[in-house]
Amino acid sequence: MSAQDLSRLFKKIGEKEVDRRKFVKLLASAGFFTYLGTQKANAFSSKAKGKIVIIGGGAAGISMAARLLHWLDNPDITIIDPSDKHFYQPGFTLISAGVYKPEDVWKTQESCMPKGVKWIKDTVAEVDPIWNQVTTVSGKEKITYDFLVLAPGLQINWEGVEGITQQTLGQGNAHCIYDFEGAQKTWKAIQEFAKTGGKGVYADTYTKHKCGGAPKKVCLLSEHYMRKQNVRDKVDLHYFTAEHQLYDVPYFTPRLEEIYKERNIPINLNVRVKGVDLEKKQVHMERIETVGDQKITTPFVEDYDFLHFTPPMSAPDFVRDAGLGWTEGKLAAEAWAMVDKETLVHKKYPNIIALGDVAGIPTSKTSAAVRVQAPIAAKNLISLMEGKEPVEKYNGYAACPIVTDYGHVLLCEFDYDKNAQVSFPFTLIDTSREQWLAWLLKVYILKPLYFYGMLNGYA
Numbered sequence: 083m084s085a086q087d088l089s090r091l092f093k094k095i096g097e098k099e100v101d102r103r104k105f106v107k108l109l110a111s112a113g114f115f116t117y118l119g120t121q122k123a124n125a126f127s128s129k130a131k132g133k134i135v136i137i138g139g140g141a142a143g144i145s146m147a148a149r150l151l152h153w154l155d156n157p158d159i160t161i162i163d164p165s166d167k168h169f170y171q172p173g174f175t176l177i178s179a180g181v182y183k184p185e186d187v188w189k190t191q192e193s194c195m196p197k198g199v200k201w202i203k204d205t206v207a208e209v210d211p212i213w214n215q216v217t218t219v220s221g222k223e224k225i226t227y228d229f230l231v232l233a234p235g236l237q238i239n240w241e242g243v244e245g246i247t248q249q250t251l252g253q254g255n256a257h258c259i260y261d262f263e264g265a266q267k268t269w270k271a272i273q274e275f276a277k278t279g280g281k282g283v284y285a286d287t288y289t290k291h292k293c294g295g296a297p298k299k300v301c302l303l304s305e306h307y308m309r310k311q312n313v314r315d316k317v318d319l320h321y322f323t324a325e326h327q328l329y330d331v332p333y334f335t336p337r338l339e340e341i342y343k344e345r346n347i348p349i350n351l352n353v354r355v356k357g358v359d360l361e362k363k364q365v366h367m368e369r370i371e372t373v374g375d376q377k378i379t380t381p382f383v384e385d386y387d388f389l390h391f392t393p394p395m396s397a398p399d400f401v402r403d404a405g406l407g408w409t410e411g412k413l414a415a416e417a418w419a420m421v422d423k424e425t426l427v428h429k430k431y432p433n434i435i436a437l438g439d440v441a442g443i444p445t446s447k448t449s450a451a452v453r454v455q456a457p458i459a460a461k462n463l464i465s466l467m468e469g470k471e472p473v474e475k476y477n478g479y480a481a482c483p484i485v486t487d488y489g490h491v492l493l494c495e496f497d498y499d500k501n502a503q504v505s506f507p508f509t510l511i512d513t514s515r516e517q518w519l520a521w522l523l524k525v526y527i528l529k530p531l532y533f534y535g536m537l538n539g540y541a
Protein backbone atom coordinates (compact mmCIF):
# COMPACT_ATOMS: atom_id res chain seq x y z
CA MET A 83 0.00 0.00 0.00
CA SER A 84 1.47 3.39 -1.04
CA ALA A 85 1.81 6.40 1.27
CA GLN A 86 -1.01 8.11 -0.61
CA ASP A 87 -3.35 5.14 -0.23
CA LEU A 88 -2.47 4.97 3.44
CA SER A 89 -3.18 8.68 3.91
CA ARG A 90 -6.58 8.33 2.20
CA LEU A 91 -7.37 5.36 4.41
CA PHE A 92 -6.35 7.20 7.60
CA LYS A 93 -8.57 10.14 6.74
CA LYS A 94 -11.48 7.85 5.87
CA ILE A 95 -11.22 6.24 9.29
CA GLY A 96 -10.80 9.54 11.11
CA GLU A 97 -13.56 11.47 9.38
CA LYS A 98 -16.32 8.95 9.93
CA GLU A 99 -17.34 7.13 13.04
CA VAL A 100 -16.70 3.57 11.92
CA ASP A 101 -17.94 0.63 13.93
CA ARG A 102 -15.54 -1.88 15.43
CA ARG A 103 -15.94 -4.53 12.71
CA LYS A 104 -15.40 -2.02 9.90
CA PHE A 105 -12.37 -0.58 11.69
CA VAL A 106 -10.75 -3.99 12.14
CA LYS A 107 -11.38 -4.73 8.42
CA LEU A 108 -9.96 -1.38 7.29
CA LEU A 109 -6.82 -1.76 9.38
CA ALA A 110 -6.36 -5.35 8.27
CA SER A 111 -6.47 -4.09 4.67
CA ALA A 112 -3.65 -1.64 5.52
CA GLY A 113 -1.56 -4.53 6.81
CA PHE A 114 -1.66 -3.16 10.36
CA PHE A 115 -2.55 -6.32 12.16
CA THR A 116 0.47 -8.11 10.77
CA TYR A 117 2.54 -5.58 12.67
CA LEU A 118 0.46 -5.57 15.78
CA GLY A 119 0.17 -9.33 16.17
CA THR A 120 -3.62 -9.09 16.47
CA GLN A 121 -4.27 -12.26 14.58
CA LYS A 122 -2.97 -14.10 17.62
CA ALA A 123 -5.75 -12.78 19.89
CA ASN A 124 -7.55 -16.11 20.00
CA ALA A 125 -4.48 -18.28 19.59
CA PHE A 126 -5.12 -20.54 22.59
CA SER A 127 -7.62 -21.42 25.28
CA SER A 128 -7.39 -22.68 28.83
CA LYS A 129 -9.65 -24.53 31.22
CA ALA A 130 -7.94 -22.86 34.22
CA LYS A 131 -10.31 -21.74 36.99
CA GLY A 132 -10.17 -19.10 39.69
CA LYS A 133 -11.72 -15.83 40.75
CA ILE A 134 -9.89 -12.89 39.15
CA VAL A 135 -10.35 -9.38 40.52
CA ILE A 136 -9.04 -6.48 38.42
CA ILE A 137 -8.55 -3.12 40.16
CA GLY A 138 -9.04 -0.38 37.58
CA GLY A 139 -10.99 -0.32 34.33
CA GLY A 140 -8.68 1.95 32.34
CA ALA A 141 -6.45 1.06 29.40
CA ALA A 142 -4.74 -1.77 31.29
CA GLY A 143 -7.66 -3.24 33.28
CA ILE A 144 -10.04 -3.47 30.32
CA SER A 145 -7.41 -4.75 27.84
CA MET A 146 -6.44 -7.41 30.36
CA ALA A 147 -10.05 -8.48 30.98
CA ALA A 148 -10.70 -8.68 27.23
CA ARG A 149 -7.65 -10.92 26.68
CA LEU A 150 -8.63 -13.19 29.58
CA LEU A 151 -12.17 -13.48 28.19
CA HIS A 152 -10.73 -14.60 24.84
CA TRP A 153 -8.51 -17.23 26.38
CA LEU A 154 -10.31 -18.66 29.43
CA ASP A 155 -13.04 -21.24 28.87
CA ASN A 156 -14.67 -20.40 32.23
CA PRO A 157 -13.75 -16.82 33.08
CA ASP A 158 -14.71 -15.44 36.49
CA ILE A 159 -13.64 -11.80 36.27
CA THR A 160 -14.64 -8.80 38.39
CA ILE A 161 -13.49 -5.26 37.55
CA ILE A 162 -13.65 -2.61 40.27
CA ASP A 163 -13.68 0.98 38.93
CA PRO A 164 -15.69 4.05 40.00
CA SER A 165 -15.67 6.00 36.70
CA ASP A 166 -18.69 6.86 34.54
CA LYS A 167 -16.46 7.85 31.64
CA HIS A 168 -13.56 6.08 29.98
CA PHE A 169 -11.02 8.58 28.65
CA TYR A 170 -8.59 8.14 25.79
CA GLN A 171 -5.98 10.23 27.64
CA PRO A 172 -3.46 10.59 24.77
CA GLY A 173 -6.18 12.74 23.18
CA PHE A 174 -5.81 15.36 25.96
CA THR A 175 -2.72 16.75 24.19
CA LEU A 176 -4.69 17.18 20.98
CA ILE A 177 -7.53 18.91 22.89
CA SER A 178 -4.97 21.40 24.22
CA ALA A 179 -4.00 22.19 20.61
CA GLY A 180 -7.55 22.45 19.27
CA VAL A 181 -7.17 19.32 17.08
CA TYR A 182 -9.67 17.20 19.06
CA LYS A 183 -12.86 18.37 20.72
CA PRO A 184 -13.46 17.27 24.34
CA GLU A 185 -16.25 14.90 23.26
CA ASP A 186 -13.81 13.08 20.90
CA VAL A 187 -11.82 11.48 23.72
CA TRP A 188 -14.31 9.61 25.90
CA LYS A 189 -16.96 6.93 25.85
CA THR A 190 -19.17 5.76 28.67
CA GLN A 191 -17.42 3.28 30.92
CA GLU A 192 -20.44 1.01 30.53
CA SER A 193 -19.88 0.76 26.78
CA CYS A 194 -16.19 -0.09 27.30
CA MET A 195 -16.77 -2.88 29.85
CA PRO A 196 -16.25 -6.24 28.13
CA LYS A 197 -19.32 -8.46 28.08
CA GLY A 198 -18.91 -11.29 30.56
CA VAL A 199 -17.22 -9.39 33.40
CA LYS A 200 -18.84 -8.30 36.63
CA TRP A 201 -18.36 -4.55 37.18
CA ILE A 202 -18.35 -3.18 40.73
CA LYS A 203 -18.67 0.60 40.40
CA ASP A 204 -16.63 1.58 43.44
CA THR A 205 -13.15 2.71 44.49
CA VAL A 206 -10.68 0.35 46.14
CA ALA A 207 -9.56 1.64 49.54
CA GLU A 208 -7.51 -1.31 50.77
CA VAL A 209 -5.95 -4.55 49.62
CA ASP A 210 -5.06 -7.34 52.00
CA PRO A 211 -2.63 -9.52 50.03
CA ILE A 212 -2.32 -12.05 52.89
CA TRP A 213 -6.04 -12.82 53.10
CA ASN A 214 -6.60 -12.16 49.38
CA GLN A 215 -9.26 -9.53 49.84
CA VAL A 216 -10.08 -6.04 48.68
CA THR A 217 -12.15 -3.42 50.52
CA THR A 218 -13.93 -0.66 48.64
CA VAL A 219 -14.52 2.94 49.77
CA SER A 220 -18.26 2.42 50.14
CA GLY A 221 -17.25 -0.24 52.67
CA LYS A 222 -20.24 -2.32 51.72
CA GLU A 223 -18.23 -5.17 50.35
CA LYS A 224 -15.12 -7.10 51.11
CA ILE A 225 -14.25 -8.77 47.84
CA THR A 226 -12.14 -11.90 47.89
CA TYR A 227 -9.97 -13.10 45.03
CA ASP A 228 -7.79 -16.01 43.97
CA PHE A 229 -5.83 -13.81 41.56
CA LEU A 230 -5.50 -10.05 41.61
CA VAL A 231 -4.69 -7.75 38.68
CA LEU A 232 -3.45 -4.33 39.77
CA ALA A 233 -4.33 -1.79 37.09
CA PRO A 234 -5.44 1.42 38.88
CA GLY A 235 -3.14 3.70 36.85
CA LEU A 236 -1.30 6.33 38.82
CA GLN A 237 -2.09 9.08 41.30
CA ILE A 238 -1.45 12.70 40.32
CA ASN A 239 -0.17 14.48 43.44
CA TRP A 240 -1.47 17.99 42.77
CA GLU A 241 -0.43 19.06 46.27
CA GLY A 242 3.19 18.52 45.19
CA VAL A 243 3.11 21.96 43.55
CA GLU A 244 2.32 24.64 46.13
CA GLY A 245 -0.16 27.40 45.38
CA ILE A 246 -2.33 25.54 42.85
CA THR A 247 -4.78 22.63 42.97
CA GLN A 248 -6.64 20.56 40.40
CA GLN A 249 -9.69 22.78 41.08
CA THR A 250 -7.81 26.08 40.59
CA LEU A 251 -6.16 25.05 37.31
CA GLY A 252 -6.34 27.95 34.86
CA GLN A 253 -6.18 30.65 37.53
CA GLY A 254 -3.15 32.91 37.17
CA ASN A 255 -2.87 31.47 33.64
CA ALA A 256 -1.25 28.30 35.06
CA HIS A 257 -2.29 25.15 33.18
CA CYS A 258 -1.91 21.40 33.05
CA ILE A 259 -3.08 18.99 30.35
CA TYR A 260 -2.90 15.95 32.66
CA ASP A 261 -6.51 16.78 33.52
CA PHE A 262 -9.48 16.65 31.12
CA GLU A 263 -10.82 20.10 32.10
CA GLY A 264 -7.24 21.36 32.32
CA ALA A 265 -6.58 20.40 28.69
CA GLN A 266 -9.63 22.38 27.57
CA LYS A 267 -8.56 25.44 29.57
CA THR A 268 -5.06 25.15 28.09
CA TRP A 269 -6.42 25.42 24.53
CA LYS A 270 -8.42 28.55 25.40
CA ALA A 271 -5.38 30.07 27.12
CA ILE A 272 -3.00 29.34 24.23
CA GLN A 273 -5.33 31.13 21.81
CA GLU A 274 -5.46 34.10 24.21
CA PHE A 275 -1.66 34.00 24.69
CA ALA A 276 -1.26 34.39 20.90
CA LYS A 277 -3.19 37.67 21.19
CA THR A 278 -1.38 39.08 24.25
CA GLY A 279 2.13 37.69 23.66
CA GLY A 280 4.65 37.42 26.51
CA LYS A 281 6.72 34.75 28.22
CA GLY A 282 5.64 31.09 28.13
CA VAL A 283 7.11 28.66 30.66
CA TYR A 284 6.72 24.88 30.18
CA ALA A 285 7.89 22.33 32.77
CA ASP A 286 7.86 18.57 33.44
CA THR A 287 8.31 16.93 36.86
CA TYR A 288 10.91 14.93 38.77
CA THR A 289 8.90 11.72 39.30
CA LYS A 290 8.01 9.19 36.65
CA HIS A 291 4.92 10.54 34.91
CA LYS A 292 2.54 9.19 32.33
CA CYS A 293 3.53 10.03 28.78
CA GLY A 294 6.86 11.70 29.51
CA GLY A 295 6.55 13.38 26.11
CA ALA A 296 3.32 15.27 26.88
CA PRO A 297 4.94 18.38 28.47
CA LYS A 298 7.23 18.65 25.41
CA LYS A 299 4.32 18.17 22.98
CA VAL A 300 2.24 21.00 24.47
CA CYS A 301 5.29 23.30 24.24
CA LEU A 302 6.06 22.46 20.59
CA LEU A 303 2.43 22.65 19.52
CA SER A 304 1.93 26.06 21.10
CA GLU A 305 5.13 27.30 19.39
CA HIS A 306 3.78 26.21 16.01
CA TYR A 307 0.38 27.71 16.78
CA MET A 308 2.11 31.09 17.33
CA ARG A 309 3.84 30.77 13.94
CA LYS A 310 0.53 29.88 12.30
CA GLN A 311 -0.95 33.04 13.81
CA ASN A 312 2.08 35.11 12.67
CA VAL A 313 2.84 36.15 16.25
CA ARG A 314 5.93 34.08 16.98
CA ASP A 315 8.00 37.22 17.55
CA LYS A 316 5.57 38.32 20.29
CA VAL A 317 6.20 35.23 22.48
CA ASP A 318 9.30 34.06 24.31
CA LEU A 319 9.15 30.33 25.16
CA HIS A 320 11.24 28.37 27.68
CA TYR A 321 11.32 24.64 28.54
CA PHE A 322 12.35 23.34 31.98
CA THR A 323 13.04 19.68 32.70
CA ALA A 324 13.94 17.89 35.92
CA GLU A 325 16.15 15.53 33.90
CA HIS A 326 19.78 16.03 32.98
CA GLN A 327 18.89 15.80 29.27
CA LEU A 328 15.83 16.59 27.19
CA TYR A 329 15.10 12.95 26.25
CA ASP A 330 16.81 9.71 27.22
CA VAL A 331 16.36 7.53 24.12
CA PRO A 332 19.57 8.20 22.14
CA TYR A 333 18.07 7.37 18.73
CA PHE A 334 15.57 10.25 19.04
CA THR A 335 17.37 12.75 21.32
CA PRO A 336 19.57 14.57 18.76
CA ARG A 337 16.66 15.45 16.47
CA LEU A 338 14.47 16.54 19.37
CA GLU A 339 17.21 18.82 20.72
CA GLU A 340 17.73 20.18 17.22
CA ILE A 341 14.01 20.99 16.93
CA TYR A 342 14.09 23.00 20.17
CA LYS A 343 17.14 24.86 18.84
CA GLU A 344 15.53 25.55 15.46
CA ARG A 345 12.44 26.88 17.22
CA ASN A 346 14.48 29.04 19.57
CA ILE A 347 13.14 27.42 22.77
CA PRO A 348 15.95 27.27 25.38
CA ILE A 349 16.10 24.00 27.38
CA ASN A 350 16.83 24.32 31.10
CA LEU A 351 18.03 21.06 32.71
CA ASN A 352 17.88 19.70 36.32
CA VAL A 353 15.01 21.98 37.37
CA ARG A 354 12.04 21.13 39.61
CA VAL A 355 8.89 23.19 40.00
CA LYS A 356 8.13 23.81 43.69
CA GLY A 357 5.15 26.16 43.56
CA VAL A 358 3.26 28.86 41.72
CA ASP A 359 2.29 32.33 42.85
CA LEU A 360 -0.89 32.79 40.85
CA GLU A 361 -1.28 36.46 41.67
CA LYS A 362 2.23 37.53 40.75
CA LYS A 363 2.41 35.01 37.87
CA GLN A 364 5.67 33.62 39.17
CA VAL A 365 6.79 30.02 39.26
CA HIS A 366 9.13 28.94 42.05
CA MET A 367 11.73 26.43 40.96
CA GLU A 368 14.97 24.87 42.14
CA ARG A 369 17.95 23.71 40.16
CA ILE A 370 19.55 20.57 41.59
CA GLU A 371 23.11 19.88 40.49
CA THR A 372 25.55 17.22 41.61
CA VAL A 373 29.11 18.36 42.17
CA GLY A 374 31.30 15.45 43.25
CA ASP A 375 29.34 13.71 46.04
CA GLN A 376 27.35 16.82 46.84
CA LYS A 377 23.91 17.88 45.69
CA ILE A 378 23.63 21.64 45.33
CA THR A 379 20.13 23.09 45.30
CA THR A 380 19.62 26.62 44.00
CA PRO A 381 16.14 28.10 44.33
CA PHE A 382 15.02 30.71 41.80
CA VAL A 383 11.85 32.37 40.52
CA GLU A 384 10.66 32.76 36.92
CA ASP A 385 8.06 35.30 35.82
CA TYR A 386 5.60 34.02 33.27
CA ASP A 387 2.58 35.13 31.24
CA PHE A 388 1.53 31.56 30.36
CA LEU A 389 2.56 28.48 32.39
CA HIS A 390 2.23 24.78 31.66
CA PHE A 391 3.41 22.65 34.60
CA THR A 392 3.37 18.93 35.46
CA PRO A 393 2.61 17.73 39.00
CA PRO A 394 4.56 14.85 40.58
CA MET A 395 2.94 11.41 40.30
CA SER A 396 3.07 8.13 42.27
CA ALA A 397 1.32 4.81 42.67
CA PRO A 398 -2.11 5.17 44.34
CA ASP A 399 -1.82 5.31 48.14
CA PHE A 400 -3.52 1.94 48.66
CA VAL A 401 -0.63 0.25 46.81
CA ARG A 402 1.92 1.62 49.28
CA ASP A 403 -0.36 0.98 52.28
CA ALA A 404 -0.82 -2.67 51.27
CA GLY A 405 2.94 -3.19 51.03
CA LEU A 406 2.66 -3.86 47.29
CA GLY A 407 5.13 -1.16 46.20
CA TRP A 408 8.90 -1.25 45.86
CA THR A 409 10.63 -0.56 49.17
CA GLU A 410 14.12 -0.08 47.79
CA GLY A 411 15.74 1.28 44.66
CA LYS A 412 14.71 4.08 42.31
CA LEU A 413 11.05 3.04 42.20
CA ALA A 414 10.53 3.00 45.99
CA ALA A 415 9.87 6.71 46.65
CA GLU A 416 6.62 6.62 44.66
CA ALA A 417 5.82 3.01 45.69
CA TRP A 418 5.32 1.72 42.13
CA ALA A 419 4.09 -1.91 42.27
CA MET A 420 6.96 -4.33 42.89
CA VAL A 421 6.68 -6.64 39.89
CA ASP A 422 9.18 -8.59 37.83
CA LYS A 423 10.01 -6.39 34.84
CA GLU A 424 9.65 -9.28 32.37
CA THR A 425 6.75 -11.40 33.68
CA LEU A 426 4.87 -8.55 35.45
CA VAL A 427 4.19 -10.95 38.36
CA HIS A 428 4.46 -9.45 41.85
CA LYS A 429 7.78 -10.28 43.50
CA LYS A 430 6.26 -11.08 46.91
CA TYR A 431 2.75 -12.28 46.08
CA PRO A 432 2.72 -14.65 43.08
CA ASN A 433 -1.07 -14.44 42.70
CA ILE A 434 -0.82 -10.72 41.87
CA ILE A 435 0.08 -9.21 38.50
CA ALA A 436 0.42 -5.49 37.74
CA LEU A 437 0.43 -3.68 34.42
CA GLY A 438 -0.02 -0.16 33.10
CA ASP A 439 1.04 3.01 34.87
CA VAL A 440 1.07 1.47 38.36
CA ALA A 441 3.71 -1.13 37.44
CA GLY A 442 7.15 -0.53 38.94
CA ILE A 443 9.15 -1.28 35.82
CA PRO A 444 11.79 0.88 34.15
CA THR A 445 9.82 1.84 31.09
CA SER A 446 7.71 4.75 29.93
CA LYS A 447 4.14 4.92 31.26
CA THR A 448 2.04 4.90 28.08
CA SER A 449 -1.02 3.14 26.69
CA ALA A 450 1.30 1.93 23.90
CA ALA A 451 3.20 0.01 26.59
CA VAL A 452 -0.11 -1.34 27.93
CA ARG A 453 -0.98 -2.66 24.45
CA VAL A 454 2.09 -4.90 24.57
CA GLN A 455 1.91 -5.73 28.28
CA ALA A 456 -1.72 -6.94 28.29
CA PRO A 457 -1.34 -10.20 26.31
CA ILE A 458 1.87 -11.02 28.21
CA ALA A 459 0.28 -10.36 31.60
CA ALA A 460 -2.85 -12.34 30.64
CA LYS A 461 -0.89 -15.38 29.45
CA ASN A 462 1.29 -15.32 32.57
CA LEU A 463 -1.77 -15.06 34.80
CA ILE A 464 -3.28 -18.09 33.08
CA SER A 465 -0.02 -20.01 33.63
CA LEU A 466 -0.20 -19.14 37.34
CA MET A 467 -3.82 -20.33 37.43
CA GLU A 468 -2.72 -23.58 35.83
CA GLY A 469 0.01 -23.97 38.46
CA LYS A 470 2.75 -23.40 35.88
CA GLU A 471 5.68 -20.98 35.72
CA PRO A 472 4.93 -17.70 33.91
CA VAL A 473 7.12 -17.72 30.80
CA GLU A 474 5.96 -14.79 28.65
CA LYS A 475 8.44 -11.91 28.76
CA TYR A 476 7.88 -8.17 28.28
CA ASN A 477 10.84 -6.37 26.68
CA GLY A 478 9.90 -2.91 27.98
CA TYR A 479 8.30 -1.76 24.72
CA ALA A 480 6.78 1.72 24.99
CA ALA A 481 5.96 4.38 22.46
CA CYS A 482 5.62 8.11 22.75
CA PRO A 483 4.49 9.90 19.61
CA ILE A 484 6.05 13.34 20.20
CA VAL A 485 3.94 15.78 18.21
CA THR A 486 6.50 18.31 16.96
CA ASP A 487 4.04 20.55 15.07
CA TYR A 488 0.59 20.51 13.42
CA GLY A 489 1.44 17.88 10.79
CA HIS A 490 4.47 16.01 12.17
CA VAL A 491 5.23 13.45 14.85
CA LEU A 492 8.51 11.98 16.04
CA LEU A 493 7.31 8.43 16.64
CA CYS A 494 9.53 7.32 19.54
CA GLU A 495 9.24 3.57 20.05
CA PHE A 496 11.82 1.81 22.23
CA ASP A 497 12.49 -1.05 24.69
CA TYR A 498 14.12 -1.45 28.14
CA ASP A 499 17.58 -1.02 26.59
CA LYS A 500 16.45 2.19 24.86
CA ASN A 501 16.83 0.53 21.48
CA ALA A 502 14.54 1.99 18.82
CA GLN A 503 11.63 -0.29 17.83
CA VAL A 504 9.24 -0.18 14.86
CA SER A 505 5.78 -1.69 15.31
CA PHE A 506 3.83 0.14 12.61
CA PRO A 507 4.36 -0.26 8.84
CA PHE A 508 6.98 2.52 8.77
CA THR A 509 10.12 0.46 8.22
CA LEU A 510 10.91 2.36 5.02
CA ILE A 511 10.96 5.82 6.56
CA ASP A 512 13.51 7.44 8.84
CA THR A 513 11.86 7.26 12.27
CA SER A 514 14.65 9.26 13.91
CA ARG A 515 13.02 12.33 12.30
CA GLU A 516 9.50 13.73 12.60
CA GLN A 517 7.11 12.35 9.96
CA TRP A 518 3.79 13.35 8.42
CA LEU A 519 2.62 9.71 8.25
CA ALA A 520 3.16 9.41 12.00
CA TRP A 521 0.96 12.51 12.45
CA LEU A 522 -1.81 10.78 10.48
CA LEU A 523 -1.36 7.73 12.68
CA LYS A 524 -1.55 9.83 15.86
CA VAL A 525 -4.59 11.88 14.82
CA TYR A 526 -6.67 9.33 12.90
CA ILE A 527 -5.62 5.78 13.82
CA LEU A 528 -4.46 5.47 17.41
CA LYS A 529 -7.77 6.49 19.00
CA PRO A 530 -9.97 3.96 17.13
CA LEU A 531 -7.18 1.42 17.55
CA TYR A 532 -7.49 2.01 21.29
CA PHE A 533 -11.27 1.86 21.59
CA TYR A 534 -11.99 -0.84 19.01
CA GLY A 535 -8.76 -2.84 19.04
CA MET A 536 -7.00 -2.69 22.39
CA LEU A 537 -10.02 -2.54 24.69
CA ASN A 538 -11.51 -5.52 22.85
CA GLY A 539 -8.35 -7.58 23.29
CA TYR A 540 -7.24 -7.37 19.68
CA ALA A 541 -4.52 -4.81 18.97
Ligand SMILES: Cc1cc2nc3c(=O)[nH]c(=O)nc-3n(C[C@H](O)[C@H](O)[C@H](O)COP(=O)(O)OP(=O)(O)OC[C@H]3O[C@@H](n4cnc5c(N)ncnc54)[C@H](O)[C@@H]3O)c2cc1C
Pocket residue numbers: 137138139140141142143162163164165170171172173174175204205206207233234235236259260261292293296398400437438439440447448449450451452481482483
Ligand atom coordinates in the same frame (compact mmCIF):
# COMPACT_ATOMS: atom_id res chain seq x y z
C1 LIG B 1 -1.91 14.25 28.73
C2 LIG B 1 -1.63 12.79 28.48
C3 LIG B 1 -1.04 12.42 27.28
C4 LIG B 1 -0.76 11.09 27.01
N1 LIG B 1 -0.22 10.76 25.80
C5 LIG B 1 0.01 9.46 25.50
C6 LIG B 1 0.48 9.08 24.20
O1 LIG B 1 0.66 9.91 23.32
N2 LIG B 1 0.69 7.77 23.95
C7 LIG B 1 0.47 6.81 24.90
O2 LIG B 1 0.64 5.63 24.60
N3 LIG B 1 0.04 7.14 26.17
C8 LIG B 1 -0.20 8.42 26.48
N4 LIG B 1 -0.68 8.77 27.73
C9 LIG B 1 -0.61 7.78 28.83
C10 LIG B 1 -1.75 6.78 28.87
O3 LIG B 1 -3.00 7.43 28.85
C11 LIG B 1 -1.61 5.93 30.13
O4 LIG B 1 -0.30 5.40 30.16
C12 LIG B 1 -2.62 4.80 30.17
O5 LIG B 1 -3.92 5.31 30.23
C13 LIG B 1 -2.33 3.88 31.37
O6 LIG B 1 -3.34 2.92 31.53
P1 LIG B 1 -3.77 2.42 32.99
O7 LIG B 1 -4.89 1.49 32.78
O8 LIG B 1 -2.56 2.00 33.74
O9 LIG B 1 -4.30 3.73 33.71
P2 LIG B 1 -5.64 4.55 33.34
O10 LIG B 1 -5.94 4.40 31.90
O11 LIG B 1 -5.43 5.92 33.88
O12 LIG B 1 -6.78 3.80 34.14
C14 LIG B 1 -6.80 3.68 35.53
C15 LIG B 1 -8.22 3.28 35.94
O13 LIG B 1 -8.19 2.87 37.30
C16 LIG B 1 -9.29 3.45 37.98
N5 LIG B 1 -8.90 3.61 39.39
C17 LIG B 1 -8.01 4.47 39.91
N6 LIG B 1 -7.92 4.30 41.24
C18 LIG B 1 -8.77 3.29 41.56
C19 LIG B 1 -9.15 2.67 42.77
N7 LIG B 1 -8.62 3.02 43.94
N8 LIG B 1 -10.09 1.70 42.72
C20 LIG B 1 -10.64 1.31 41.55
N9 LIG B 1 -10.32 1.88 40.36
C21 LIG B 1 -9.41 2.85 40.37
C22 LIG B 1 -9.53 4.77 37.27
O14 LIG B 1 -10.88 5.19 37.45
C23 LIG B 1 -9.22 4.42 35.82
O15 LIG B 1 -10.37 3.97 35.13
C24 LIG B 1 -1.03 10.08 28.00
C25 LIG B 1 -1.65 10.46 29.20
C26 LIG B 1 -1.96 11.80 29.44
C27 LIG B 1 -2.66 12.18 30.72
